[in-house]
Amino acid sequence: xxxxxxxxxxxxxxxxxxxxxxxxxxxxxxxxxxxxxxxxxxxxxxxxxxxxxxxxxxxxxxxxxxxxxxxxxxxxxxxxxxxxxxxxxxxxxxxxxxxxxxxxxxxxxxxxxxxxxxxxxxxxxxxxxxxxxxxxxxxxxxxxxxxxxxxxxxxxxxxxxxxxxxxxxxxxxxxxxxxxxxxxxxxxxxxxxxxxxxxxxxxxxxxxxxxxxxxxxxxxxxxxxxxxxxxxxxxxxxxxxxxx
Amino acid sequence: xxxxxxxxxxxxxxxxxxxxxxxxxxxxxxxxxxxxxxxxxxxxxxxxxxxxxxxxxxxxxxxxxxxxxxxxxxxxxxxxxxxxxxxxxxxxxxxxxxxxxxxxxxxxxxxxxxxxxxxxxxxxxxxxxxxxxxxxxxxxxxxxxxxxxxxxxxxxxxxxxxxxxxxxxxxxxxxxxxxxxxxxxxxxxxxxxxxxxxxxxxxxxxxxxxxxxxxxxxxxxxxxxxxxxxxxxxxxxxxxxxxx
Numbered sequence: 001x002x003x004x005x006x007x008x009x010x011x012x013x014x015x016x017x018x019x020x021x022x023x024x025x026x027x028x029x030x031x032x033x034x035x036x037x038x039x040x041x042x043x044x045x046x047x048x049x050x051x052x053x054x055x056x057x058x059x060x061x062x063x064x065x066x067x068x069x070x071x072x073x074x075x076x077x078x079x080x081x082x083x084x085x086x087x088x089x090x091x092x093x094x095x096x097x098x099x100x101x102x103x104x105x106x107x108x109x110x111x112x113x114x115x116x117x118x119x120x121x122x123x124x125x126x127x128x129x130x131x132x133x134x135x136x137x138x139x140x141x142x143x144x145x146x147x148x149x150x151x152x153x154x155x156x157x158x159x160x161x162x163x164x165x166x167x168x169x170x171x172x173x174x175x176x177x178x179x180x181x182x183x184x185x186x187x188x189x190x191x192x193x194x195x196x197x198x199x200x201x202x203x204x205x206x207x208x209x210x211x212x213x214x215x216x217x218x219x220x221x222x223x224x225x226x227x228x229x230x231x232x233x234x235x236x237x238x239x240x241x242x243x244x
Numbered sequence: 245x246x247x248x249x250x251x252x253x254x255x256x257x258x259x260x261x262x263x264x265x266x267x268x269x270x271x272x273x274x275x276x277x278x279x280x281x282x283x284x285x286x287x288x289x290x291x292x293x294x295x296x297x298x299x300x301x302x303x304x305x306x307x308x309x310x311x312x313x314x315x316x317x318x319x320x321x322x323x324x325x326x327x328x329x330x331x332x333x334x335x336x337x338x339x340x341x342x343x344x345x346x347x348x349x350x351x352x353x354x355x356x357x358x359x360x361x362x363x364x365x366x367x368x369x370x371x372x373x374x375x376x377x378x379x380x381x382x383x384x385x386x387x388x389x390x391x392x393x394x395x396x397x398x399x400x401x402x403x404x405x406x407x408x409x410x411x412x413x414x415x416x417x418x419x420x421x422x423x424x425x426x427x428x429x430x431x432x433x434x435x436x437x438x439x440x441x442x443x444x445x446x447x448x449x450x451x452x453x454x455x456x457x458x459x460x461x462x463x464x465x466x467x468x469x470x471x472x473x474x475x476x477x478x479x480x481x482x483x484x485x486x487x488x
Contacts, residue, residue, distance in 0.1 A: 026391070031381045054386050090419070090467055097402070135401070137275045142298050147270070150391055151398055157379070158341065190477075197480030213477070216470050226460050233434075233457070236441030237481035 006108050007156060008034040009149060010072050010079075012124060013115040015041045021052025022146025023113070024063075028056040030153035035063040036072045036110075069112065069124045070184060077107035077177035078221065081120055081128040082148055090215050092130040096155030099132050103156065107177050111152055113145055126211040127180070129218050175225035186227050187214060193238055250352050251400060252278040253393060254316050254323075256368060257359040259285045265296025266390025267357070268307075272300040274397035279307040280316045280354075313356065313368045321351035325364055325372040326392055336374040340399030343376050347403065355396055357389055419469035430471050431458060437482055 009027050014020050014037065024035055037044060044065050050057050066072040073079050080099055081091075094102070103109055112128060114120035125131065134151055136143060143151070191210060200206040222230075253271045258264050258281065268279055281288060288309050294301050310316035317323050324343055325335075338346070347353055356372060358364035369375065378395055380387060387395070435454060444450040461474075 025386070028384045029380045029387060029391075054388075056384060059384055090470065136273045140272045140300060140303055142269070143273060144298075147273075147391075147394055150394060154395055154398075194477060194480050197483060199476060199480035209473070212470065212473055216466065216474065220460065222460065226456065229453070229456055230460065232443060233438060234481070236438050236443035237478070239441060 003033050004031050004156070005034060006105065007032050007103075008036055008073075008076060008108070008110040009153075010036045010038065010069070010110050010112045011040070011145070012038045012069055012072075012112060012120060013041060013118075014113075014145065015116050017042055017046035017048030017050075018052045019116060019145040020046060020049035021054075021056070022144070023149040024049065024053045024056040024060060026146050026150035027153050028060055029150065030157040032153050032156070033060055035060060036066060037063050038066045038069050038072050040065065069127055070180075073110050073112070073127065074179065074181040074184070075108065076110040076180050078130075079110040079112060079128045079180065080130050080132045081112045081114075081125045082132045082134070082152065083114065083120055083125065090212075090219075091125070091128070092219060094130050094132050096132060096134060096152045097158070099130070099152075100155045100158065111149075113148060116145060122211060123207070126214045127218070129221065175223040178222045178224045178227045182224060182227055183218065183222065186230055187217060189231070190234060193234055196238075247277045248275050248400070249278060250349060251276050251347070252280055252317075252320060252352065252354040253397075254280045254282065254313070254354050254356045255284075255389070256282045256313055256316075256356060256364060257285060257362075258357075258389065259360050261286055261290035261292030261294075262296045263360060263389040264290060264293035265298075265300070266388070267393040268293065268297045268300040268304060270390050270394035271397045272304055273394065274401040276397050276400070277304055279304060280310060281307050282310045282313050282316050284309065313371055317354050317356070317371065319352065320354040323354040323356060323372045324374050324376045325356045325358075325369045326376045326378070326396065327358065327363055327369065335369070335372070338374050338376050340376060340378060340396045341403070343374070343396075344399045344403035347400065355393075357392060360389060419467040422466045422468045422471045426468060426471055427462065427466065430474055431461060433475070434461075434478060437478055440482075 009023065009032055011020060011023060014023075020037065020040065027033070027035065040046065042048075044063070064072075080094065099111075111132070112120065112124070114124070132152065134143060134148060190213065194200065194213075200209060217230075253267065253276055255264060255267060258267075264281065264284065271277070271279065284290065286292075288307070308316075324338065343355075355376070356364065356368070358368070376396065378387060378392060434457065438444065438457075444453060466474075
């Protein structure tokens with residue numbers, strides 16, 4: 001089981017250091033080494049995390065700390081949110097196993113875990129391409145952070161070990177999966193253009209409408225070329241206006 | 245996930261109550277309810293075990309306590325020992341997944357976990373039909389009792405869940421997958437708008453560019469609501485022009 005550097009584990013606003021340590025231990029158990037932490041409640045480094053990691057932090061490269069999830073995933077190609085609650089968002093839902101089967105060596109992939117009680121915010125889930133649901137006993141479904149990371153890391157290693165039957169893979173040709181920051185740039189431009197065009201007439205619905213638009217464009221693994229095409233589409237439409 | 249009464253989890257000489265609690269929580273997470281404990285160091289009941297179980301002991305039937313492993317497995321049909329160390333014993337070795345696949349509803353099956361440090365004695369392993377090896381990072385393989393039980397319980401539930409190889413599913417909520425004709429209608433409108441906007445400057449490239457745009461919007465299983473949203477996006481952009 002070689003170290004896997006194309007998979008990132010991202011903890012968002014973790015509260016207890018113990019849980020960060022358990023997550024670090026669990027990921028390293030299955031060869032994952034890229035840990036990113038967004039706004040840890042008690043700052044970083046955290047002695048309780050180190051104590052709970054069974055020595056994992058002596059082996060792992062230092063975790064990277066970010067202020068926002070958007071910053072933490074900027075360089076990744078595909079991002080999954082793990083969440084227990086149902087959301088009213090049109091996002092594909094994966095099991096750990098089906099997400100593992102969809103892994104591609106060409107894509108840097110991130111798995112996002114929310115805070116212990118509050119989980120991920122809707123705007124954070126909107127940044128992700130898909131949702132991972134770990135199916136547990138409906139009458140006793142409490143999984144803590146370390147357990148969730150362990151189950152996902154295990155599923156990922158299962159699939160990379162056995163010759164994975166590649167799920168329908170996307171032939172990108174000469175282009176590459178777009179990185180999150182380029183996609184974000186496009187979505188922000190789109191939002192600005194729609195704002196100018198009076199799209200958000202019902203102001204209170206704007207956040208929901210934005211999330212719905214995001215869901216359309218984050219779901220389908222756009223390539224860098226396709227995002228350039230979409231920029232061209234927007235330019236053609238608004239340029240039409242400017243030129244007259 | 246119905247309660248599974250044909251699978252037993254058997255802890256042999258567990259030392260820390262916390263680990264017993266974590267094991268109980270992990271098994272119940274995946275619907276396993278038969279816990280047996282052989283010679284727990286600190287006796288039974290154990291408050292630390294109950295504290296660590298996240299309420300699992302309120303739901304589980306009381307664990308049965310035995311003096312010996314032989315007594316604990318007397319009524320079972322098949323028994324697996326989980327062990328990290330190699331043994332000089334000719335026993336079939338399973339992964340959690342292959343052991344899960346070998347489950348039979350007609351056989352009561354037990355999974356045996358040794359003490360935290362010392363593991364299982366050779367005489368105890370000799371009582372078992374096979375060995376389960378959880379493959380972890382060879383440079384960091386420490387799994388505690390709760391983690392081991394979690395991984396095995398999860399593997400068992402994967403196999404008993406009938407829909408295990410379902411591909412990612414998309415929760416459409418109140419909306420529906422868009423029909424082809426509605427999607428086509430949108431794409432034709434988009435093409436017309438782009439034509440007006442001078443998007444297809446290089447005429448010979450138009451067919452390729454159209455295919456690329458089509459690829460963006462056909463790949464992601466749009467819902468009817470999302471196609472209406474996209475119509476709104478286009479209207480906002482070109483309406484901007486018309487209104488000025």
